Amino acid sequence: MGFFDRKKKIKDGLEKTRTGFFAGIVNTLTRSQIDDDLYNDLEEQLILADVGPDCAIRLVDELRDQVQENHLKTGEEALKALREIIRREMSPTDDMDITGKPAVILVIGVNGVGKTTTIAKLAYLYKDLEKRVMLAAGDTFRAAASEQLELWADRAGVPIVKAGEGADPAAVIFDAVQSAAARGYDMVIADTAGRLHNKKGLMEELSKITRSVKKASPEASLEVLLVLDAITGQNAINQAQEFCRAAGATGVVLTKLDGTPKGGCIVGVREKLGLPIRFVGVGEKIDDLLFFSATDFSEALLPEVPSRANRQEEL
Numbered sequence: 001m002g003f004f005d006r007k008k009k010i011k012d013g014l015e016k017t018r019t020g021f022f023a024g025i026v027n028t029l030t031r032s033q034i035d036d037d038l039y040n041d042l043e044e045q046l047i048l049a050d051v052g053p054d055c056a057i058r059l060v061d062e063l064r065d066q067v068q069e070n071h072l073k074t075g076e077e078a079l080k081a082l083r084e085i086i087r088r089e090m091s092p093t094d095d096m097d098i099t100g101k102p103a104v105i106l107v108i109g110v111n112g113v114g115k116t117t118t119i120a121k122l123a124y125l126y127k128d129l130e131k132r133v134m135l136a137a138g139d140t141f142r143a144a145a146s147e148q149l150e151l152w153a154d155r156a157g158v159p160i161v162k163a164g165e166g167a168d169p170a171a172v173i174f175d176a177v178q179s180a181a182a183r184g185y186d187m188v189i190a191d192t193a194g195r196l197h198n199k200k201g202l203m204e205e206l207s208k209i210t211r212s213v214k215k216a217s218p219e220a221s222l223e224v225l226l227v228l229d230a231i232t233g234q235n236a237i238n239q240a241q242e243f244c245r246a247a248g249a250t251g252v253v254l255t256k257l258d259g260t261p262k263g264g265c266i267v268g269v270r271e272k273l274g275l276p277i278r279f280v281g282v283g284e285k286i287d288d289l290l291f292f293s294a295t296d297f298s299e300a301l302l303p304e305v306p307s308r309a310n311r312q313e314e315l
Contacts, residue, residue, distance in 0.1 A: 009290055011300040013258040013282025020261030021049035022301055029082065030075040034067055038078075049264035050233040055271045059085060083302040086267060090294035092276035096251065100221025102134075102180040103187045104213050106173075108206060108247055109227035111194030114255035114281060116145070118227050120152030121281070121289035122189050127158060128287075136176035136190035137162035138169040138209065149191055155286060169193065169205060170212040177216035188220075206247040224249045225278060230257045233265040237272045244273060253289075255281035263301065 011018075025045045032038045039060050046056035059082070066072065066081040097103070105122065109115045116139075123133045135153050137160060139145035146162040153160040161176035173190045180188045192206060213222050226249040228236040240252070252273065257263055257280050270277055277292040 007296050007300075009282050009288070010280070010293070010296045013280065013288075013290075014263050014297075014300045016258065016261040017049070017263030018301060018303065021045060021264065025049070025082075026079060026302060029079040032075060034072065034075065034078055038075075039064055046264065050262035050268065051264040052234055052237075052268035052272065055268045058271075059089075059267075079302060080304075083298045086301065087294045087298035089267065090270055090277065090292075090297055092278075092292075092294075094276070096223050096278060097221045098187065098223070100217070101219040102177065102185050102217065103221045104177055104223070105187065105189045106192065106206075106210060106213070106222065106224045106247070107190065107227060107253075108192050108224060108249065109194060113194075113227045113229040113232075115194060115227045116148055116152060116191060117284075118253055118255060118279075118281060118289065119149065119189050119191055120156050121286055122279070123153070123156040123158045124286045125289055125291075126187055126189075127156060131186040132184070133158045133187045133189060134176060134180045134185045135160040136173045136188055138173045139191045139193040140165055140167045140169050140172060141193040145191070145193070170209045173209055174212040174216045177213055177220055181217040181220070203247070210247060223251060223278075225251050225253050226275070227253045227255060228269065230254050230263060230265055231260045233260070233262045234268060236265065237269055240269065240273050240275075244275065249273075249275060251276050251278035253277075253279040253281065254292075258282045266297070 025042060028038060028041050028045060043056050043060045046059060047053055062085050063082050067078060072078055072081060107115055107119050123135060126133050135149060135158055137146040137149045140163060143165055150160050161179060163172045169192060176188050210222060213220050224247050226240055228240060252269060252275050254266055254277060266277055279289050280292050282288050282290060
């Protein structure tokens with residue numbers, strides 16, 4: 001996917017968010033004086049956009065500091081400053097580790113967040129980057145889970161390792177990693193059962209799975225991606241905190257971003273969890289999973305508007 005195609009997809013995926021709460025934020029910044037009323041209105045609108053109260057307060061405080069330090073005078077300048085603050089906040093401090101032999105991506109999350117389709121989209125994305133990808137059907141608790149993933153594997157054009165219902169998930173993933181290493185595959189993307197965050201036994205199973213990866217191939221690298229549903233917004237953060245503790249999550253995939261006007265939850269997730277957003281889902285097609293770009297995200301969320309002087313000339 002080309003640079004401009006990716007930018008268009010993220011822009012289209014954030015359409016509901018950009019034309020909803022964040023349109024109000026843009027209007028507040030560009031059509032008001034920079035004063036205490038503006039900061040209060042901005043804080044309220046960020047909370048409505050599902051950024052989260054603590055994060056909203058901190059963003060506004062940082063914007064206030066930027067305005068004072070850089071002697072900003074216009075709303076357009078304040079908008080640009082807020083865009084840069086969000087871009088900086090959302091920028092990952094490191095890249096995913098997919099250098100292992102094989103590189104293993106363990107995908108975790110509760111039922112209904114789009115985990116299985118995310119795995120297929122990841123496989124399609126990396127195959128398009130000329131990686132040899134294998135899937136592992138580690139959700140052995142749900143009767144149709146392996147069959148569903150097998151259908152997606154066929155669509156993505158990648159092989160899959162699976163076992164019968166009730167099999168040990170760690171053993172299935174162990175076999176997949178060992179097979180991938182022996183056959184020279186670059187990557188294993190492993191499914192897990194959708195788990196409620198209060199099920200201690202199932203959460204411990206995730207820890208067992210992560211240990212099985214290194215046993216299967218000492219040279220394997222491991223990324224644990226937590227899939228969250230953007231539509232659930234701030235509620236997703238509580239689930240995420242439990243998963244992070246149990247499975248050592250290293251990054252987040254946010255799905256269904258195109259289906260909510262509260263895409264600001266991404267900012268709250270990034271701050272609360274301290275985890276980078278690695279991918280975002282912006283549609284139902286197999287190529288609608290994108291590498292997350294903080295620059296593309298901030299520009300799509302808070303687009304530039306004509307200056308006040310130019311707007312007056314147009315009138």
